[in-house]
Amino acid sequence: MMNLAKRVILQTLNDKRSVMMILVAPLFALTLIYFLLGNSSYVPSVGINKNTMPVPLVTALKAQDLKVVNVSNNDAQHAKHYLKEHKNVDAIFTISKSSGTTITMFESSSKGAKAVNEIQKAMTSLNPSAKVKMSYVYGSQGESTFDSLGYVFLGLFSFLLVFIISGMALVRERSGGTLERLMMTPIKRGEVILGYTIGYGVFAIIQAILIVFYSLYVLKLSSVGNLGWILAAMVLLAVTAVSFGAMISVFASSELQVVQLIPFTIIPQVFFSGLIPLDVIPYHLGNLCYIMPVYYGVAAIKSVMLYGDGFLQIWGYLLGLMAYALLLYLLNTHALKKFRKL
Incomplete structure (x- = not known):
């Protein structure tokens, strides 16, 4: 029994990501919460x-x-x-x-x-x-928390689930040798990334559409805007999540390590998704939202569902998601160099 316990301890100590997950991740999350939810100097x-x-x-x-x-x-x-x-x-x-x-x-x-x-x-x-x-002006007194913040969870759940699925699947492709065999063919690195993005993106799009229709027509989440623009924002966010998961998979060698990276990649985005008004976050940390893909998707969904905005009001958010997806595509293509120098 003691020998087994000793082996588990040594294996864990040899896995730097596990040590980070156990010791550093909770401290990182608590520190982030301290700064974001601490005493705000905001005066209404x-x-x-x-x-x-x-x-x-x-x-x-x-x-x-x-x-x-x-x-x-x-x-x-x-x-x-x-x-x-x-x-x-x-x-x-x-x-x-x-x-x-x-x-x-x-x-x-x-x-x-x-x-x-x-x-x-x-x-x-x-x-x-x-x-x-x-x-x-928008909303009404007595509405439920789900009605007032439902748009946030639409974006968060879609992004988080697609990120985990795509990240783990791509790691499995590498560990099974499929990616290495694929890279031995004449296919270009950019085509590999684009193929994976389209493949997993199809399921991400289906999930996004399902979430929107279920929330609006089954759970009766209120929305005053055009359904098409909600779907557009959700689809772009889902595609970005696929690319984000692909990028994270480059730094992970197993499915477990993808999960271990969640506290450092996903949890910070939760706080900048709209759950907390960005202009009340102290130390001007609210400006960090501009490097978070979830912010652009949720902001677009909120504008349509809550304010009834159209393309002229949300095009900047949609452009931000497309720019993020393009940047991740380029980074992922560059990352494949370590599997093939062609």
């Missing part, structure tokens, strides 16, 4: 019309952790239109005889929630029994 902005707001309430609002922006009475009355045009304002706070006390937000998010919390603190300090109505 709230728009009010000071002429129609009681002076004590204005004073109480300024005493909170808020950036108070004075807007015209017309802008306050048309809060939803104002929020569409001014993305730097998180909420519009109005008081009127007809509609009562209302907080209007662009969408349900942690930024809006922080603004609401600070406004309610100010109101409670003056009138503990005050009631506030919530209004959203």
Whole structure:
């Protein structure tokens, strides 16, 4: 028994990736969470019309952790239109005889929630029994977490599953000697990568279409945009995931090592997929989203499903995915040099 335990320990110690997975990966993930979910210096902005707001309430609002922006009475009355045009304002706070006390937000998010919390603190300090109505430009009060964040999981699940399948399959091709035998033929390296991408990409596309239709028509996930653009974003994200899995497989010699690389390749992308508003992440780490392929796919899906945007609004995200796929294709083609110097 002890000899078996000793052999397992020695084998694990000789596998650097296993040691990294056990000792370094959790520390890396926790450190990333610490920076991304730690104390944020973000101060929400709230728009009010000071002429129609009681002076004590204005004073109480300024005493909170808020950036108070004075807007015209017309802008306050048309809060939803104002929020569409001014993305730097998180909420519009109005008081009127007809509609009562209302907080209007662009969408349900942690930024809006922080603004609401600070406004309610100010109101409670003056009138503990005050009631506030919530209004959203996109979405509605009381919607489930799945409705408000479903678009994120569409992209994440598609990318993660396709990445694992393609990465493991390509490693299996190498370990079985199939890739080496293929490289002995006159076929070009670029054609090899393109062939694998198309082959696994077919199943990735089918999966993406299945996920979208199941979410929209079976789980009743709300969407106000065109189904075609949702599918386009999902398909491009799935194809990018195939190329990403192929690149990771170059650095792995077994299926287990592909799994071991997930904490360093996939988990960071989860935090930049839209689960956390990028502009509230401290130390400007939100800018790292631009090197994450999941960001482009999820951002495009969100724009279509939540805002009803079309091609003119999401073309930049689609272009980012295509550029990422092209870059990975070139890197994978170059990586095959170690299997054949032709």
